[in-house]
Amino acid sequence: MPGLEVEFNDARSQQFMHCWCSGMLRALREGPLLPLAPGSEVYRFTxxxxxRGSFVIRIEHLGPVHSLHVKMTGMEEGTLALDRRVLLTPTQWQAVQQRLAEARFWSIDRFFASRGLSYLDGSEWLFEGGREGRYRVLSLHSPDPEGPERAIHDLGVFLVELAGITLPGGQLY
Structure with missing residues (x-):
C-alpha cells in the first residue's frame, strides 16, 4: 500500500530483518526446522x-502422525498466551497439502519481497517448509487476498482456522 513502506538497500537493514524474524521465533520458543527425521515433513507459518502479538503454526508429519502446534506471544515478554498441540486427521493433512500446492509453495520463484522494502505497518508472513532433505522459505508482507498472492493468503487463513485461533479484529492482514 502506498505510504506504508520505506525503501532500504543496504545489507545491514536486510540483516536486521532476518535477525528480527529469528528473534520472534525465539520469543515463540521455536527452534530450527532442520535437520528433519527421515520420512518427515514440516511447515511453519509465522x-x-x-x-499486536505474533503467532506461529507448525504442522508436522512424522510416520503415521500428523500434528499441529500453535503458539501465541503473551502480553509480558517471554510469556506465551497460547501453546497448544492437536492431532490432525489424514483428511486435514491432505487439505494442507492441497493448499500448499495451490500456493505453489515448492515451485514459486519468489522467496522474499522483491524490491528490498521495509514496511512501517501491516504484518510479515513467514512460511517455511522442510521435506525430503529440502528447506524452503517464503516471506511476504501483508499479502493481498485479491491479488497475485491470493493462494498464499488463503493458505495462511486456512492454517489459522485449522489452529482454532481467534484474532482481535477477526482477520489476518
Missing part, C-alpha cells in the same frame, strides 16, 4: 504484525 505471523508478525506491527501492532
Amino acid at each position: 505471523w508478525i504484525p506491527s501492532s
Whole structure:
C-alpha cells in the first residue's frame, strides 16, 4: 500500500530483518526446522504484525502422525498466551497439502519481497517448509487476498482456522 513502506538497500537493514524474524521465533520458543527425521515433513507459518502479538503454526508429519502446534506471544515478554498441540486427521493433512500446492509453495520463484522494502505497518508472513532433505522459505508482507498472492493468503487463513485461533479484529492482514 502506498505510504506504508520505506525503501532500504543496504545489507545491514536486510540483516536486521532476518535477525528480527529469528528473534520472534525465539520469543515463540521455536527452534530450527532442520535437520528433519527421515520420512518427515514440516511447515511453519509465522505471523508478525506491527501492532499486536505474533503467532506461529507448525504442522508436522512424522510416520503415521500428523500434528499441529500453535503458539501465541503473551502480553509480558517471554510469556506465551497460547501453546497448544492437536492431532490432525489424514483428511486435514491432505487439505494442507492441497493448499500448499495451490500456493505453489515448492515451485514459486519468489522467496522474499522483491524490491528490498521495509514496511512501517501491516504484518510479515513467514512460511517455511522442510521435506525430503529440502528447506524452503517464503516471506511476504501483508499479502493481498485479491491479488497475485491470493493462494498464499488463503493458505495462511486456512492454517489459522485449522489452529482454532481467534484474532482481535477477526482477520489476518
